[in-house]
Amino acid sequence: MRCIRCKAPANVEVRRHRSAFCSGCYPGWFRNQVQRAIESEGMFGRDDKVLVAISGGKDSLALWHALLQLGYQADGMYIRLGIGNYSQHSQSASERFAAKHGLALHQVDLKEEYGFVVPQLRNQREGKPCAACGTVKRYHFNKVAVDLGYDVVATGHNLDDEAATLFGNVIHWQTDFLGRQGPVLASTHPKLARKVKPLFRLAERDTAAYAVIERIDYILEECPMAVGAKSLEYKDLLNALEERQPGLKQRFLVGFLRGGRKALAGRQEPALIRECRECGQPTTGEVCSYCRMRQRKRRQVESRMAARGS
Numbered sequence: 001m002r003c004i005r006c007k008a009p010a011n012v013e014v015r016r017h018r019s020a021f022c023s024g025c026y027p028g029w030f031r032n033q034v035q036r037a038i039e040s041e042g043m044f045g046r047d048d049k050v051l052v053a054i055s056g057g058k059d060s061l062a063l064w065h066a067l068l069q070l071g072y073q074a075d076g077m078y079i080r081l082g083i084g085n086y087s088q089h090s091q092s093a094s095e096r097f098a099a100k101h102g103l104a105l106h107q108v109d110l111k112e113e114y115g116f117v118v119p120q121l122r123n124q125r126e127g128k129p130c131a132a133c134g135t136v137k138r139y140h141f142n143k144v145a146v147d148l149g150y151d152v153v154a155t156g157h158n159l160d161d162e163a164a165t166l167f168g169n170v171i172h173w174q175t176d177f178l179g180r181q182g183p184v185l186a187s188t189h190p191k192l193a194r195k196v197k198p199l200f201r202l203a204e205r206d207t208a209a210y211a212v213i214e215r216i217d218y219i220l221e222e223c224p225m226a227v228g229a230k231s232l233e234y235k236d237l238l239n240a241l242e243e244r245q246p247g248l249k250q251r252f253l254v255g256f257l258r259g260g261r262k263a264l265a266g267r268q269e270p271a272l273i274r275e276c277r278e279c280g281q282p283t284t285g286e287v288c289s290y291c292r293m294r295q296r297k298r299r300q301v302e303s304r305m306a307a308r309g310s
């Protein structure tokens with residue numbers, strides 16, 4: 001196999017594009033894909049200030065690295081979720097990356113600033129805190145971006161993540177979510193930052209290859225809370241299909257973004273956004289989902305204490 005650019009022996013194969021690259025040409029191809037995604041979807045421009053949501057894993061660090069190499073102004077943000085060793089390792093990987101490249105990394109510490117950690121948010125039915133953790137992340141990334149004057153929040157969601165989410169939404173016919181799924185979530189309120197996913201056309205293994213070639217020191221560990229999550233099952237299923245039909249994931253996602261989503265989005269009323277009665281952050285209800293989650297948690301603790309006292 002030869003590099004399609006320089007004909008040297010290839011190190012990375014991208015089967016869905018029927019391409020292969022040597023390690024010298026590959027990073028340029030990867031960054032081109034990121035640039036094309038940014039431009040074709042109108043994600044942000046050269047003058048925009050980008051806040052990258054950092055987890056210490058390959059996707060977020062590869063995204064941050066690629067944006068800087070492409071000449072964008074991008075700072076990072078990390079949330080200390082309090083998930084044992086996983087959080088400690090991911091925090092140090094994020095801090096090492098920022099220090100090595102002399103970058104600003106904003107941090108929010110849930111335990112210190114808000115008095116809770118993600119493992120305490122376990123859902124009583126499924127025993128997993130992942131959905132609540134998603135609420136926590138969306139809330140804080142948005143809040144920090146708006147408070148500090150960033151134009152846009154960029155996350156490292158890749159093709160595999162997006163295809164698995166789409167698959168799950170189709171399986172359960174979540175038409176509301178389907179209408180909103182896409183690489184750009186526009187801002188519809190002054191306190192809502194635009195959200196973008198510049199890696200949505202790049203597969204997990206493309207990002208891993210980029211991180212290895214660019215010597216990005218990321219954590220291999222996945223969040224222990226995600227073990228057994230449905231999204232991982234969907235990824236396995238889609239990977240098995242992709243093995244036999246290269247390009248299937250991309251056709252599934254891009255086909256939906258071009259056709260299906262538009263049809264659904266047109267039928268949905270735009271949600272009315274107001275400010276949360278408790279915290280002032282944007283929400284569609286009277287109290288935002290973050291404050292509701294914290295109120296639930298408080299009630300659980302109070303009733304446990306009352307039961308102990310009685």
Ligand code: FES
Binds near residue numbers: 081129130223226
């Ligand atoms: Fe949030 Fe795993 S990273 S529950």
Ligand code: ZN
Binds near residue numbers: 277289292
């Ligand atoms: Zn609130």
